[in-house]
Amino acid sequence: MRSHRLPACVTLGALALTGLAACGQQTAKTEKIAVTASDTACEVARTELPAGAHTFSVTNKGSKVTEFYVYAKDGSIKGEVENIGPGTTRDVHVELVAGEYESACKPGMKGDGIRGKLTVTGQATALTSDPKLAAAVAAYKAYVSGEADGLLAKTTEFAAAVKAGDVAKAKELYPVARTHWERIEPVAESFGDLDPAIDARENDVEAGQEWTGFHKIEKDLWTTGDVSGDARVADKLVADVTEIVRRAKTVDLSPVQLAAGSKELLDEVATGKITGEEDRYSHTDLWDFAANLEGAKAAIDALRDALAERDSGLLTALDAKFATVQAALDKHKAGTGWKPYTELSTADTKELSNVINGLAEPISKVAAVVAR
Template identity: 45%
Template sequence: MSRSTRSTRTTSGAAVALAALVLPLAACVDNGAASSSGAGALTVDSTADACDVSAAEAPSGTLTFSVTNSGDDVTEFYLLADDRLRVVSEVENIGPGLTRDLVVQVPAGDYYTACKPGMVGDGITAAFTVTDSGEEVGPTGPVAEQLATAEADYVAYVKDQVGSLVAGTQQFADAYAAGDDATARDLYAAVRVHWERVEPVAESFGDLDPLLDAREADLAEGEEWSGWHFIEKDLWQPTPEANGGTAYTALTPDERLAAADTLVELTGELDARVTADDFTFQAFQISNGAKELLDEVATGKVTGEEEIWSHTDLWDFRANVDGAEVALGVLRGVAEAQDADLVADLDDRFATLDDLLAQHGSVDTGFVAYTDLTDAQVAELAAAVDAVSEPLSRLTSTITDAA
C-alpha cells in the first residue's frame, strides 16, 4: 500500500483547499425526524434488554425507523448488513424518553437491526429482511446524476482525508514509539483532525471505529483497549485522583511500540477499504453522517469527554463541523431544489457556529484547551450546535424525497 510522504501541515492545507472546492457543489445533512406512513414506516422500542422492531421485514426502497428509547440509558440503533459488521446506517445518542428517526434507502436482502443500550457492548440484534418491492431503489433521472456526482465528490474527499491520516499517523506513531513525547503530543490533535472529519465512514465498517477511537469509558468489561485514546492516556498520564484512585502505570517501551504498530496497522486497513475499487458512500449515508458528526460534538466534544486526558476537544469539534459542512456542500444542489429555505437556514446556523469556534483558535494556529473555556463559553457553543442539529436532522428526508 502506498503511503503519502506529505507533512501533516501540508496535508491539512490540502484538505481545506479541497473542502473549499467541494462545498459549492451540493447540499446537507440528516438523521432525524422524517415521519412517514405505509410499509416503509417502522417503529423501534429500545429498552435495557430489548430492541422491539414493529416488523421483521419491509419492502425495498426508503425505510424510516422511528426509534424510541424507553430505557434509562442513552441508546443507539443500527441497520447492519448481513455480516453484522458493516453499518448501513445508524442513529446515535438517543436519550431516555426521546424518539429519533433513521431514514435509509435499501435494496432487497438480508440485514440485522440492533439497539445498543448504554452505547456499549455488542447490542441486541435481530434478523431483518428487505423484500423486493419491484420498484427501483434510489434516485432516477437528473437527480440520480446529481447525487452520483455528490457521492463521487464525497468519496474523493474521504480518500484525501484518510491519505493525510495515514501519513500523519505514521509520524505520530514513530515519535511515540521512540519516546519523543513532546513531538507526539504536538502531532496528536492535528493528525486526529483527519479522522474526525470522516468518522462516519470509519463507523460504517463496524469493526474499525471501536478499535481505533474507543474511549476508556466506552469499553465493556474485559474488552481490550487500543487506538488513539489508549495512547492519549499514556501521553497525558492522569493523577491517581483522575484514574479511579489508582496510580497510572506508564506503558513500557515494548508496549508503546505495540500500541503504535497497532494504530498504524488499523489506519492502513481503513485506507485500504476506502481506496478499494468497490468503495461507495451513498447520498443518504452522507447526510446521515453529517448529523452523526454534529451528534458527536454535542455528546462528546462540547462536554470535554472525548479528549479527557489531552483536552484537545476543540480540534475534534472543528473537524466534526468541517465534515458536516462538506456533506452539506456536496448535497447542496439537490437539497436546494427540494427545500431552499432549509439550506439557507443551515448556512446561517453553520456560519454562527463557525464564528464562535474561530474565537477559540483554528486548525492551522491551534485551539485553546477545553479546560480553558468558561462555563458560559461551553454553553454558547452547545447552543450553537443544537441550533444546527435540528434543521440538519431533516436533510436525509429532503434528499430521499427529491429522489
C-alpha cells in the same frame, strides 16, 4: 467515539451502508422475500436476485429470539434486523448492487449465525437517479478518500513518534491525526469492530477487553508521559487505520447517508466534545470539534446543488448557522490549532452548545429533503 451507527429505516437499526436509499417507497415495488428462521435453519425463499431494492420478511418459527443480516463480501453489513421474537415477523429493506452476499440468521442473537449465499446480478444500479444527488455522492466520496489518505499518513507518523519515544512530537501529532478521523467519523465508524479498536475511551471498554487505539496512547502521553509500553498498541492502531481507510475508500454511500452523517457529526460535538469527554487527558477537544464541523460542512457542500433545488430556504438557514458556529469557535483559536478545553469558561461552552443546537436542528431536516 460513540457506539452508534449510520441511521437506516427507523425501526431497523441497520448498519447497512448501501441499504439506506431503499428505506422509502422504492421497496414497495418489489415482492418481499420470505425468510423462515428457526433455531437450526435459515431458509431464504429466493437466493438469486436482480440488483436493486429488496425487502426480506423474516419469520421466526424457532424458540429463541433471532436476528437476520445481509453481509457483503468484505464483511460489512448491508442490512440488519434485530430482536425478532418467536412467532413474529419483521421486515428489513436492503438495496443491493450486483455481487455476492451472505444471509445470516442468528438464533439467540449471537455467534456467526446460520449462513447462506445470495447472488445479485444485473445492472449495478446507482443509489440515486437524481444527477445532482449522484454528483453529491461522488464529491463527498472524493472528500472521504482525501481525508482517509490524510488519516493514514498522520496516524503512521504519530505511531512512529510513539514508538521512538518522542513524546513531544507524538503530542503534537495526536490532534492532527485525529482531525482527519473526526472529519469522516460516521463513515469510519460504520465498520463494526474497527471503530472501538481505534477510538474507544477508557469507559467504553468492558472488563476483560483490551483497551487500544488513540485514547490509550493519549492517556499515557498526557498522564505519565511514558509510552515505552505502547509500541504494540501503536502498530495495531496503524493496522486498524489502514484497514478502515481501505474500506472507507471503496464504500458505497447514499445521499441520505451524507445528510445523516452530517447530523451525526454535530451530535458528536453536542454530546462528546462540548463536555470535554472525548479527549479527557489531552484536552484537545476543540480540534475534534472543528473537524466534526468541517466534516458536516463538507457533506452539506456536496449536497449544495441538490438542496438549492429542493429547499433553498433550508440551505440559506444552514449557511447562516454554519457561519454562526464558525464565528463562535474561531474565538478559541490558538496558533494553528485550538485552545485546550480546560481554558474554556462555562459561558464559552454554553455559547458553543447553543450555536451547535442552532445548527443541528436545521441539519436534522436535510435527510428527509434529500430522500423525497
